[in-house]
Amino acid sequence: MYVLGIESTCDETAASVVENGRNILSQVVTSQIDLHNVYGGVVPELACRRHMEVILPVIDEALRSAKLSLADIDLIAVAHGPGLIGPLFIGLQTAKGLALALDKPLVGVNHVEAHLYAPLMCTEKELEFPALGVILSGGHTSLVEMQGIGSYKLLSQTVDDAVGEAFDKVAKLLGLPYPGGPHVEALAKAGNPGRFALKAGYCKENPLNFSFSGLKTAVMYTIKKSDKDTVSHPSFRHDLCAAFQQAAFNDIMQKAEKAVRLLGVKSILFGGGVVQNQTLRKLFAEKFNDLELFWPSKELSLDNASMIAGLGYHVYQKRGPSDLTTLEAETRMSFSLNS
16 A cells, blocks of 8 residues: 655655555655744744645655655545644645545544654564653653554653753754754763753653753753853853753653553653654663664654654554544644554
C-alpha cells in the first residue's frame, strides 16, 4: 500500500510517500527557519502564507521522488493536530481536496503519536510492549505508556513550556538564532553546569508532569542580575547553557526512571526534535543500559510527513478511513487509548 503523508502542524511543510508503513520512498520537507529566525519564534500568519505557497509543489516533489503518480497512491494520511490552527487547516484541506478529487481514502493522524512511531521506521528490531514513550519537542513534553501501535496511555505532560520551547526561549535571551536547541547544546558542551544552581519545576498534582517555565525565568534573572561585562564573556554563556541543559535533562531523566519502575517496561521510544541532542542520548544510554532504546534518525525526529504516512497506514488498518465531513483540524488532541 502506497501512502501519501502530509504534515503542516507548525512551520515545516512536508510530504512523503511510504510503502506499507515502513519503506520510505520519498521525503520532502520545506523549512521556514529563514522566515521566523528574525522573530526568534514562529509567527503563525507568516507560517500560513508559506504553507499555502509551497504545499502543492512539495507534494509534487514527493511523488516525483517516489517515481509515482497520484493515481498510484492508495491512501492519504494527514496530520490534523495538535498544532497551529492555520497551518493545520491548510494541510487538512489540501488532503481532503485530493481525497475527494481522486476518490481515495483519507485518515487523520495525531502528530504527537506519529513522533512515537518514527523510531520504529529506523530499525528492524521488534519492540516489546508495553514500552515507555518519551516525547520531547518544541510544543510537547510527555511520557506515554505505549501498549501497541495506536494504543497509548498518557502518563504526564508539561503544564507550561515544553522543553524545546524552553530551549528556544533561553536561546533568545542569549541572543542566539532560532531554533535555539542546537545552539544551546553547542555552547553547553564547553560549559561548567555547576556554576549556576538551576532546577526545573515540581508539580504536586502529578509528580511525573513537567514544568520548564520557572527554569527559563531563572535563566532570565541570572542574566539580568549580572553586569554587562560578565554577560558578554563567553564563559558566562557556556556555563549558563550547560546549567540550563543539565537541569532540564536531569528532570526528564528522573521522571523517565520513575515511569520505567512504575510500568516495568523493557523498551523506551523517543520522539521529537529535542531527542537529537547528543548529551541527552548519552545520559539515557548510561542510565538505562539494560533497556532497549529506540531513537529516530535526525530526519525523522524533526517534523516530517514520513511518520504521518507510516502511522497512517496502521490507523487505516485498524479503523478504516476517516469521515471527511467530521475530520477537523485540532489544536489540542489527547492520545488514542486502545484505538
